[in-house]
Amino acid sequence: MTIRTSDEKVMNVISYIIVGLFALIAVVPFFIVLINSFASEHSIIYNGYSFWPKEFSLDAYHMVFQSPEKMFRAYGVTIFVTGFGTAVSLFLSMMAAYVMYRKDVRYRNALSFFLYFTTLFNGGLVPYYLLIVQNLHLKNTIFVLLLAGMFNVFNILILRNFLNGSLPDALVESAKIDGAGDFRIFWQIVIPLSKPAMAAIGMFTALGYWNDWWTPMMFIEKESLYPLQYTLYQILSSANFSSQMVNSIPRLDMPKESLKLALTMVATGPIVLLYPFVQKYFVQGITVGAVKG
């Protein structure tokens, strides 16, 4: 490295302090929930939540895993919707992006405007709700969980921008001369070369599915179809959530407050453990998307 001058040293100190402070603020609230989920109910009732509880206990987690059917079922729904929905979304989005990337498609600009216009104007909640409930009869089906957030115009346009920027037209032309059909070019050339962009956009889509609680709140009343976040919401917002959770008569010694925290941890833990490893795909996605088109 070059020799640092004094003004650069000052800047460095300022950066460390301010960014460090922000980073701390970003994680401390989550840390408080984590640490208090291990606090005994007694210490929460008498001392409230704290940075470091006086009595530790695993009661709340015991309770969660005493009858875990509900949580496991919710995990099942969420994992299925996230996995299947992301795969379908990515494949079809990529295909549309490829069509708009091909220079020999004369109406490619009209097609992208057809998509872009939906971000400028929309019909609002009421027609959307009535369409799904009354016309498509998707209420209380797994399809509404899959379809409601399946495609995002910006993601499709980002994929197209990626293709425009990184796949030369000559590649397609030479494949055509070799006699490859349009779909084959897509499947055997474009898809393998687009893996970084697809990984990034796939991650955004998957996160959207994983954290979706709005769709089930609007369209799902059947408990067996509740995904993870909505189950958590239901439990946190209902007064007698603990008996709901363990399917038993509420007991007095039930760890009520710490159970809420333990459930929050069980529902969000995996993503917090996972995200440092997939973070680079999100950064990639933001970087690709930053190129306006």
Place this chain on the structure above:
Amino acid sequence: MATEANTAAKSVRNPKLDRKGSGFLKELARNKVLYLMFVPIALYFIVFNYIPMAGIVVAFKSFNYQQGMFGSPWIGLDNFEYFFSSGKAWLVTKNTFLYNSVFLAAYLFFSIIIAVLIAEMSGKIFKKTSQTLLFLPYFLSWVAVAAIVYNLFNYEYGLLNSILTGIGMDPIDIYSSTSYWYFILPFFYVWKWVGFGSVLYLSAIMGFDTSAYEAAKIDGANVFQRVRYLTIPLLKPTTIVLLLLGIGRIMRGEFDMFYQLIGNNGILMDATDIIDTLVFRSLIVSQDFGMASAGGLYQSVLCFVIIMIANGLVKRYDRDQALF
């Protein structure tokens, strides 16, 4: 005529030879596989976006379930009269606009600051770690964020009140006082999004030409001057695009956040009711289709007009930075 039929026949026989043929159908025939590949997406957006656009007629109807969205009887502007005379329209418009303006300004401001500071850091490990930590809230659902906020601020056991009583002060009842939320809501908006925003700005900074910085350094500009006169001006295009996107959504409230953090808290209602929560409540809780559809259409039209004006102004001022 004959030649046209001839070229048409030729283009069917061998589409690759014919590049000059015109006409809508010919183009479809020539690239039929490609257009077919677009069909799933086209169908999706027709069904889930364009048909609901046609469904805005419901705002001019007296909706009933038997006759449905398109069959219910027309009532002209009654729904809008009802919506605007309810006294709610102005309140939610004001709230939506003010909250979103504060959110947008705070989000851009802190994203720029953090990105600039991270870019000037020398330690690689600290740089990486702090970015990872800043990104954590982005991955949490609003349900989890609501649980976190509740744990910090609830009256009986919340962390804030255990600290306050611990040092001998009176506890504060945050959930029944509106004034705190003018600060808490923007705070958690920035908290959740600043990791994302700073990465966005950082990727822009990484793309800057380093030779300009070298030249400035040789000319004796210190690091603060380089940030002030190089980095900040160079971030202008990114900021304009983000500002435009934000302005386009300025009447579209952060429903997830407001619904999860505030919920149906009656005390906080007037201070935190936005168009989206009003429309949602009218539709789902009170089944008031008139209010919900009028409010929804009002919001859509407002959004559309604002984005068109904003984009038009940017276009006039600097064509390259317009959205479309």
